[in-house]
Amino acid sequence: MGKAETTRAVVLVSGGLDSAVCLAAARADGLACHCLSIDYGQRHRHELTAAAHIASLLGACEHVVLTLDLRAFGGSSLTADIPVPRAQEHPGATNVIPSTYVPARNLVFLSLAVAFAETRGASRVVIGANAVDYSGYPDCRPAFINAFERTANLATKAGAHAADKGQSAFAIHAPLVDLSKAEIIRLGHRLGVDFSLTHSCYDPTPDGAACGVCESCVLRSRGFAAAGVADPTRYTRTRGADT
Amino acid sequence: MGKAETTRAVVLVSGGLDSAVCLAAARADGLACHCLSIDYGQRHRHELTAAAHIASLLGACEHVVLTLDLRAFGGSSLTADIPVPRAQEHPGATNVIPSTYVPARNLVFLSLAVAFAETRGASRVVIGANAVDYSGYPDCRPAFINAFERTANLATKAGAHAADKGQSAFAIHAPLVDLSKAEIIRLGHRLGVDFSLTHSCYDPTPDGAACGVCESCVLRSRGFAAAGVADPTRYTRTRGADT
Numbered sequence: 181m182g183k184a185e186t187t188r189a190v191v192l193v194s195g196g197l198d199s200a201v202c203l204a205a206a207r208a209d210g211l212a213c214h215c216l217s218i219d220y221g222q223r224h225r226h227e228l229t230a231a232a233h234i235a236s237l238l239g240a241c242e243h244v245v246l247t248l249d250l251r252a253f254g255g256s257s258l259t260a261d262i263p264v265p266r267a268q269e270h271p272g273a274t275n276v277i278p279s280t281y282v283p284a285r286n287l288v289f290l291s292l293a294v295a296f297a298e299t300r301g302a303s304r305v306v307i308g309a310n311a312v313d314y315s316g317y318p319d320c321r322p323a324f325i326n327a328f329e330r331t332a333n334l335a336t337k338a339g340a341h342a343a344d345k346g347q348s349a350f351a352i353h354a355p356l357v358d359l360s361k362a363e364i365i366r367l368g369h370r371l372g373v374d375f376s377l378t379h380s381c382y383d384p385t386p387d388g389a390a391c392g393v394c395e396s397c398v399l400r401s402r403g404f405a406a407a408g409v410a411d412p413t414r415y416t417r418t419r420g421a422d423t
Numbered sequence: 424m425g426k427a428e429t430t431r432a433v434v435l436v437s438g439g440l441d442s443a444v445c446l447a448a449a450r451a452d453g454l455a456c457h458c459l460s461i462d463y464g465q466r467h468r469h470e471l472t473a474a475a476h477i478a479s480l481l482g483a484c485e486h487v488v489l490t491l492d493l494r495a496f497g498g499s500s501l502t503a504d505i506p507v508p509r510a511q512e513h514p515g516a517t518n519v520i521p522s523t524y525v526p527a528r529n530l531v532f533l534s535l536a537v538a539f540a541e542t543r544g545a546s547r548v549v550i551g552a553n554a555v556d557y558s559g560y561p562d563c564r565p566a567f568i569n570a571f572e573r574t575a576n577l578a579t580k581a582g583a584h585a586a587d588k589g590q591s592a593f594a595i596h597a598p599l600v601d602l603s604k605a606e607i608i609r610l611g612h613r614l615g616v617d618f619s620l621t622h623s624c625y626d627p628t629p630d631g632a633a634c635g636v637c638e639s640c641v642l643r644s645r646g647f648a649a650a651g652v653a654d655p656t657r658y659t660r661t662r663g664a665d666t
Contacts, residue, residue: 244495244496246491246495247490247491247492248489248490248491249489249490250538252487252489253487253538253539253542254542255541255542281580282538283537283538283539283541283542283579283580284534284537284541284575284579285538286578287534287537287538287574287575287579288531288534288538290534291527291530291531291533291534292531294526294527294530295493295496295525295526295527295528295530295531296496296526298498298526298527299498318577318578318579318580318582319578319579321577323577324574324577324578327570327573327574327577328574330570331530331570331573332530334561334562334564334566334567334570335527335529335530335561335562335567335571336530336561336562337524337526337561339561340561
């Protein structure tokens, strides 16, 4: 029932905290949001249930879960039989890319988001990539996001038609790219995000409780502390409790 | 059993003529070839059977078929309930992108190929994209291929590590990009490709016979005629027979 002139966006929603804040911000900007989640065989599949709740509660006009079994490739502790590392295994080693890196994941996910955007007439693609607390993932850097945007416009029918008029069809937005985890949490708090719906842990228990010791849990927990916002997460352990 | 120094390549193999010639050329160059096919819900699924035969006969060291159901997005006559157009419906209209365009398909497929390449230690990704008889698909243009190569190196762990040494991790090869269909067929003929294994039709009969009237069939048939090579394809109709 949206107005014809409403700008449409595809928002990649993982079920995590960052993408929930992106969706809330896009909704606050008045965008019609088509959410996309990828069931890629991730160890932390519980996040897909979280993604569905988040998309629904934040007023997405659509939520598509695409199955793409990246276990066929392996190469990551999130998709293969490789243990998830604890955060403290490489403290301060910011140039080390951990085993939780999934080969070319954001390249693949953004490509799928652009394909989805083209079929829905969406001109914006939103991703919660973050270059500050980014664990050294190369596909969270602004240089990658910028290069991808140019490539996406060359790759598509919509991009080719827009180029004929000296325009571009797709903008890739990574609104969190320069924010710290604490800043992201404060932004989400102001936008009214219910963080209890979001899921960050790479290695949850079968009922979805967070491990408390993987890098993602530690970044999350520290972010809430630094933001001065109550952390609603149920952690089964806390870092340092058993080391 | 390959020598450690053998260069590894990922070759996107669709089951069609162009990618079979790419694989034959890569094998003739001595590359160890990891083939990747995507089961994306395409109408012409028969091509996946062809892809498996081609990979096996041409000596691929691996063939992975990844399932990615692009019907969740739709927007193409290859993945949605939209009729496949006949070639003659837009004769000579080279700037019209037909309904067989699958949104951002080569962007998605190349991204998956790079992800696969990174897990296999492959430094080359080969795609049979062709800008001459390319039906107006934007993702077959050299400008897209070049932009994608740069993006892929920024997107990956291997690319980040190579950049530290002033190198790049991945080269995207589109060896057919400037060839006509007849030139591709002559190249394949010289390399001994058994074209009867390859499948081009967008709208085959259930037992895999080619329709003879879609754009892909017409390009193929004309290419064989222009190359002076016998066309082994079984067409159920020929263009003009019933118009």
